[in-house]
Amino acid sequence: MAAIEGVLALVVGLLLAGLILFFTFLRRGQWPTFRRLPALEALSADIGRSVESGTRLHLSLGNGSMYGPEASATLVGLAALSQIAKAGSVSDKPPLATSADGAVTLLSQDVYRVAFRHQRAEDRYDPLLGRIAGLGPLGYAAGTMHTAPDEDVTATFILGPQGREVALVAEAGSRRGDVVGGTLDPVAQAVLYATADHPLIGEELFATGAYLKVNRAHAASVQAQDVMRWVVIGAAVALAVLGTVGIL
């Protein structure tokens, strides 16, 4: 059974990789049209508003590491940070990124450095824009709760792995402005549904890079996921029918 599962995982992985490559290099000049996602529209609007009014944004990269299964959500947060940092690097108050892991913090500082260089504003680069707010899930939540009031933040983006303690981060952020939030854990997503102004549900978190136009591969991976979702639905229905008629 384990061997079958392994082969199945390999097939799904290869199929998904093939689809991502196909959509990445297909009609490279055109950006695909996606359905409306109010949370990601709000995120883009908040970035624009912050640049215009010179106010500060806070991106919470969560309490995960680059080492576990939650790294995918951290990667989404870092991709979003690259766009947010580019937009905010010329602002009086550049955006802040908090995390709970050393490697994630180093990566966020690298993203900032590249964004500032891209905007020819290297002299304004400050490594402490990417910072650790606290260690461990509750330590991180406790440290991040102070970021919004202490740093004069007007919008909080929660894009990274967090548990139900995300409520404390979202609640502190909502006292100062808009909160857009998405995470991996379904329980934490329910918590964000109640506490964030614009929650990202399910796999919507993984569409962030495509909606912020990070690069063509992000859009391609959303297209590939759409195709694979129908394959998975078809397989689930087929297996249920085969099970019902007694073939499986």
Added chain:
Amino acid sequence: MKFHVSVVVAIGTGLLTLVAYFVPLAPLQAMRAALLQIGAILATVALLLGAGNLLSVHARKIRDGKPGHLYSIFLVISMLSVFIMVTVFGPQSPYSVWIVTQVQQPLEVALTGLLSGVLLIAGVRVMFRRPHWSTYLFFLAAVIVLLGTAPLPFVAIPFLQGFRNWLAQVPAVGGGRGLLLGIALGATATGLRVLLGLDQPYQR
């Protein structure tokens, strides 16, 4: 050139680790274990740098007299004293264990208690902040589950326990599995993007 080297190292390491997961060959397994060990060591070094980062952030806050700098003074003193104590006496010493059991754990329990209150208030407030049928459904489901779980004095609502169990075991589990399938596909696609070199978080 440096850019290309980092891409090759990242993709090569990722692919080797992934192949070793699927192919049970002894040399591959040994390489995978070695790579994971190197990763763990690097993560620990990064954690030390992260602690330095935390100290720098709060030192600057104290120096500039920013709002909340009194908390920062407390944090820096606590951080340094714990660091010195654990370094001198060791992580298993009664002093180090005392800090965890008598300071850290009670503080975490207090925060968890605060979390319950925050969630309750947020659950009620969301109805006014986002008036939508899905919000009302969310609130109704939460109330039914709460009533079906908590012991109610003097009243017994028929079928409530059964309805609560059905709600938690059928629609909630079904919806949760749907969410998890989407998340799994998204996570796989994100990992593959890095492995294919289409996304470089280490040099964006």
